[in-house]
Amino acid sequence: MTLDVHVLGTASARPTPERAVSGSLVKGPDGIAVVDCGEGFQTRYALQRRRLKRHSVGETLKPSAVDVLAFTHGHLDHTWGALPWLQSMDLENRQQPLLVIGPTSAEAMDALLNDEPLPEGIPPADLTRQWMAWYELGGDMIQFPIRWVLGDVNADRWMEINPDTGAAALLDGMPQPSGWNNSTLRPVPTEHSVPSCGWMVQQHAMAGKFDRARAEEMQLTTKQRAMVARGENITDVNGETIAASWFRGGERAAVSVLISGDTAATPEAWEASIAPTLLIHEATYLQQQQEKAEEHMHSTATGAVTSAHAVGATYLALTHYSNRIKDASMSVGEAKAAAEGVAVVALNDNDRLVVDDDGGLTHLVWEREGWAPKSIPPNR
Ligand SMILES: [Zn+2]
Known part of the structure; x- marks a missing residue:
């Protein structure tokens, strides 16, 4: 078993010819978790699946194996591809259940739970408002079973929405994707201009290697x-x-991947006990735009490093670059200068990161005719 991450978009708000907007997937022991789903995601997913078929024989990315679509927040560069993709799955006659989940505000939750209209102050980028719009655009007609779940992540309060009526029911806790027994999906609070969270996929601890x-x-x-x-x-x-x-050697540690979504550096809730093996963190800006990062609640590459230190990550991968950053080597250079005990890599579209059962990481870089492993120099 491994955690195999496919990074299908590394641009921030505006895509470029080389970088698409956000959308990644983690293929774990139980199935696939898609984290964010910006514009055109379904096409990118299909392309990656084709690449895998051609260049990594035996490995698959069947859409039917996608068990969960988890949003980090409701900005359109992270959500605009979702409804078209769900509708395609429906046209393909998908039958498997899907969990669609994301963060919302306490105010939106209260309104829905009390069957009241959403307060005016709830922005369009709050997922509650967005999902209501999707239901009106046909999201309520999808035939395969979808659980629509939103949560106030900081209060660990979750509700399930009925897309036909818009009514919500409070849940006992956050539901797991259907059939997940060997891994867990977990939200980690982040700090952005709208309700937000990162998502962590953790593979459960395994027995030691046979000697x-x-x-x-x-x-x-x-x-x-x-x-x-x-x-x-x-x-x-x-x-x-x-x-x-x-x-048998001692039990092997649980390995995990945490995808930050958009966030200011070092969110308050991030503590070393979370300890993801791999942290994929936004690095929208370079150091010279530190002020801009703070103003928009994004991070610089150096900020991503302070996040990695705070959360006890072993590896840090940078993504979500402003289109002023032409070459991610600038970002990774700044990050490496600040990192202590964390190895840093820069991501480009279609890269893969494979976390093995012993907590090792392989960075596979897409090079037109296949993926090539790129060495990860350890950091001081
Ligand atoms: Zn974004």
């Missing part, structure tokens, strides 16, 4: 080896017990 060398040394038969590998103790010819636990 083949030891099994060989002890001259176990194939059958005995299979038994201890399954966790069964066996008895040797002298009647002595050979414990299965001798052949």
Whole structure:
């Protein structure tokens, strides 16, 4: 098992010929989580799927494996591709359930739960208002089962909306994508100009690696080896017990990927205990535009590093560049100068980041005729 991230858009608000707007996916042990879905996402997804078929034989990105579409916030560069994609899935006769989830404001939640009209002050970029518009545009006609869930992330309060009536029901807690047993989806509060959160996909801790060398040394038969590998103790010819636990290293740590969405650097809720293996963080600006970053509640590359330090990330990947940044090497240069104990990479469209079960990271860079691994120099 691994966590395989496909980055399908690295531009901030305005796309460029080389960079599309936001939208990434994490393929984990249970299925695919799509995080954000800007303009044209479905085309990018289909293209990536085709690339994978051609260049990574045996790996797939079946749309039916997408279990959740999670939004970090309601700005259009993160949402505009969602409704068309849902409608395409419907036309393709999708049957699998889908969780569509995102953050909203306490005010919007209260209004919906009390069956009242949304207060005037709720901006169009609040997902509640946006979803209501989608329902009117045909979102309520989609045939496959969708759970529409919005939450006040800071208060951990969640509601499910009925797209036919617009009525909402309070939930016991945040629902997980259907069928997820080996991984967990978790919101992490961020700080942006509208209700927002990052999303973390965490693969559960796994048993340690099987120690083949030891099994060989002890001259176990194939059958005995299979038994201890399954966790069964066996008895040797002298009647002595050979414990299965001798052949397993300690439990491997849970590995995880956190995608920030848009945020000011070092959100207050970010603490070292969150400790994602990989943090994918926005880096809209360079250091010289620090003021702009603060004004618009975005981050600089250096700010992304302070976020990574605060949240205890092992690896940091930069994305969401302003179109003034022509070459992400500038961003990664600034970030590396500030990073301590965090390895930093810069993302471009169609890159992949693969987190293995031992917490190692491979950065695969798309190069027209396939993905090439790019070395990740460790940071001081
Ligand atoms: Zn954005």
